Amino acid sequence: MSGYDEGFLGIESGGGTGGGEPGGAGAVPMPAARGEAAGARIRRLEYVHFTVALDTERRLAAATAVNIDGSALLDLGRGDDWHLDERVGADEQAGPELYARNDLDRGHLVRRRDPVWGDVEIASEANFDSFCYTNAAPQAAVFNQSIELWNGLEDLVLQYASANRLRLSVFTGPVFADDDEPYRGVRIPKQFWKVAAWASEGRLRASGYLLDQSPQLGDIDLNEQTATDAPPPLGPFRTFQVPVADLDKLTGLDFGPLVAADVLASRVPTAAVHRELWIELTDAAQLRW
Numbered sequence: 001m002s003g004y005d006e007g008f009l010g011i012e013s014g015g016g017t018g019g020g021e022p023g024g025a026g027a028v029p030m031p032a033a034r035g036e037a038a039g040a041r042i043r044r045l046e047y048v049h050f051t052v053a054l055d056t057e058r059r060l061a062a063a064t065a066v067n068i069d070g071s072a073l074l075d076l077g078r079g080d081d082w083h084l085d086e087r088v089g090a091d092e093q094a095g096p097e098l099y100a101r102n103d104l105d106r107g108h109l110v111r112r113r114d115p116v117w118g119d120v121e122i123a124s125e126a127n128f129d130s131f132c133y134t135n136a137a138p139q140a141a142v143f144n145q146s147i148e149l150w151n152g153l154e155d156l157v158l159q160y161a162s163a164n165r166l167r168l169s170v171f172t173g174p175v176f177a178d179d180d181e182p183y184r185g186v187r188i189p190k191q192f193w194k195v196a197a198w199a200s201e202g203r204l205r206a207s208g209y210l211l212d213q214s215p216q217l218g219d220i221d222l223n224e225q226t227a228t229d230a231p232p233p234l235g236p237f238r239t240f241q242v243p244v245a246d247l248d249k250l251t252g253l254d255f256g257p258l259v260a261a262d263v264l265a266s267r268v269p270t271a272a273v274h275r276e277l278w279i280e281l282t283d284a285a286q287l288r289w
Helices: 036-040 120-129 145-151 153-160 222-228 244-251
Strands: 042-047 050-055 060-069 104-108 136-140 167-175 181-183 186-188 191-200 203-212 238-242 279-281
Touching: 036 042, 145 153, 153 167, 153 191, 167 244, 191 244, 203 244, 238 244
Parallel strands: none
Antiparallel strands: 042 050, 050 060, 060 167, 104 136, 167 191, 181 186, 191 203, 203 238, 238 279
């Protein structure tokens, strides 16, 4: 299992980050936890064409990173073989018990079709790997235009990218917040982030997004919820294009060169969140490049 390749985009030396060695010139590292305590909770798990940084305390991925070769994608049957990762203790990953007998969806963080490229054997392994519970996060089982837009962002960026347009790296994860409500031993995130990265004329470019499923409800009786084993309420999906610098601030993760490569706001400081720059997306035509 090779996992996420930091040099996959082929960024030129001096072209934003430079040339291809892990952590060196040309590397585009996946967002990483800041601080010794946060880092100690993270288990880095390599899969075919993608990597999961599992937060063993939250039992969900803090971040995922996938390489997509649009020229070699294969259309394989979906399958639905969700499984635990045997390299990690069952008490460190959210498994099937979280999703049983409720309306929570197992949302793929790395989209199922994204790592499914290359020869058939490799692509089949990637397809299977994408159904590991370490790549799942609880999301509201409600589909609407906004969630369809969120799920199609990779396709839109692939269509847009002018140089190396068939290669893309995508980073995705939840926003872990202090007020995330517990359910069956897992605190349920209300927001998710995504960053797409590509090369244009040898330089790194990136675009950041936020999915918000915060409840748009009045006061909620959490005692009643607990008594009925109902998951915390989640609201309608809202998708935003946001500065990568804001994701850096909201998540506490280090987004490295992706902040300066942002096509929306590359000079936004990370000291504060700049919500005035957020663009709520209801249609692909609203995307900024």
